[in-house]
Amino acid sequence: MPRVPPQQQQSTNMEEIKKGAWSPEEDQKLKSYIIRYGIWNWSQMPKFAGLSRTGKSCRLRWMNYLRPDVKRGPFTMEEVEIVIKMYQELGNRWSAIAAKISGRTDNEIKNFFHTHLKKHLKLKNIDASMKSKVKRKRVEKTKKSEEINNAGKAQEKTLSFLAIGPTMTTDNNSMIGTSTNNSSSLMVSPCGSSSYNSIITFDESQRMNVDQPIIEMENTVILESNPEIHQSDSLSIESLDEFDTNSFWFHLLNDAHRFIL
DNA sequence: AACAAAGGCAACCGCCGTCGC
DNA sequence: GGCGACGGCGGTTGCCTTTGT
Known part of the structure; x- marks a missing residue:
């Protein structure tokens, strides 16, 4: 790629550089230019495309928004x-x-x-x-x-997040939750039961001990401590706004529950 | 209906690695 | 080897929208 002499670059800098949100016209200019001529030099492109933007700004706009393969919409x-x-x-x-x-x-x-x-x-x-x-x-x-x-x-890094969330009831009548006295456990038990039948604990050496069944590390959903919820052992979904059944949080807990059982 | 607060996200900023001169 | 331009990246900002009061 040929380098551009400094004085030639300065000439573009003398012009008024526009900032802020892109207009549909600007989008169209950039898109048509790239489709026609391709990407050859971001810093020179705005001048040839008739845009009062920096090359960086054009690059960002193209990469994050205008590229044909950019997927929009909510995350699955x-x-x-x-x-x-x-x-x-x-x-x-x-x-x-x-x-x-x-x-x-x-x-x-x-x-x-x-x-x-x-x-x-x-x-x-x-x-x-x-x-x-x-x-x-x-x-x-x-x-x-x-x-x-x-x-x-790598597991040490994963474990450092700690696996804690509020207790919740899942749609197949089991409960997934956390210990109130052990800040590093993820528990699953039949709904209404006072005893947990699966407990994942993390010991001080960051190793993972699992009561039955064996759980593969990559299947474990790691959540973080939420101290304000600790005092309650059995919060229901209804009592927590964020626990609507469409939330990813709900799905994550469900996944954890599914993997564990 | 009006206002404030919070949330969401596009875009900017500054730093860094790479490459050509 | 040093310098400068460029592209790429992560952090941050600020505007617009949504939600709450």
Whole structure:
């Protein structure tokens, strides 16, 4: 790809650069230009396409919205599961996660995670990463991630989320819930029963011990601690707005329940 | 009906890696 | 090897919509 002399680039910068939301006309210009000429140089493209935008802005608009293969609309349960699973494996590498879901962009997945999943699951390490102002070098992240994988410690990362949610009743008359005195257990029991017949516990060394039956790690739905609900051992679905039967949260608990039984 | 608060999401910003000169 | 341009990525912002009072 030929490099452009600095003075030539400055000429574009002298023009008024538009920011903010894209108009339908701008979308049309960019789309038609790319369809006709393809993507050859983002920084030069706006000038030739007749757009007063930066190359970055054009690239973002195309990648996240105008590309023909971009999928719109709500996430399916399958997609949600992939996002969660991949997040547990890869962390906040949204582009890598997006690569696993056809038609979804990294931006969309990131937004979805921060709005829906973060809200419901309250993953501890998300909060930590949000609060942290320290910029980690990508090399270090990759290195760390490789180390984790190589050492077989991917499970440790998964387990660190803790598996806690409120008790709820599922549609096949069993109850899935959490211990009020053990913040790292996920339990399933017949509805109304005071004893749990399946308990997953996480011990201090982050190993997983499972009372019968054996549960594969990748089948385990990992949820986060929700302290305000701990005092109640048997909240019903009706008492919690977020537990409508169409919510992904409900489905996740159902999935966990199904895997365990 | 009007206003405020919260939620959702498109788009921007700044940093970083890669590549050509 | 150093420099600068470019593309890509994750974090953040701010506007618009929805929901609650």
